[in-house]
Amino acid sequence: MKDNSQQHYGSQEYPTQQIQKNTETFLAVYVDNYKLHNLSTTDIYVLEHIATKMQFNSNKLDLSTKVRKDITKHLSMKKSTFSNRLRSLKQKNAIIELDATEIMINPYLVFKGLKEKKGDVQAYYAHKVAEQKMHELPICDVQQ
Secondary structure, eight states: OOEEEEEEEEEEEEEEOOOOTTTOOOOEEEEHHHHHHOHHHHHHHHHHHHHHHHHHOOEEEEEEHHHHHHHHHHHHHHHHHHHHHHHHHHTTTTTTEEESSSSOOOOOTTTSSGGGGGHHHHHHHHHHHHHHHHHSSSSOOOOO
């Protein structure tokens, strides 16, 4: 969508454009962080596809049976291969499981939402990661 207004910089006039964004499909992808997580090409392929499906301003995705079927069909991937990729993404801290059918994609790798919400989503993700790691710690029996 063009706007015929002019902006002035010094003595020069420059035409301006107003760009309309479709925020439901816009993703911020932090490619440099992929290397830190040792993501394979297949991991990235799956991650970027599921990222397009995640909720706006939360990085959450409901992986119901129907959604899994749609994703595997779109990716031309077997169900077992998709499950293996999800397991790999989880081991590499690219995603976390929130419950039996819901995952959250690491907002330090990919973010879908408003810029001002990114910090909140990253803090929530970090909290959930810490919470899950705490549950993985062995219980120590302290004897006196």
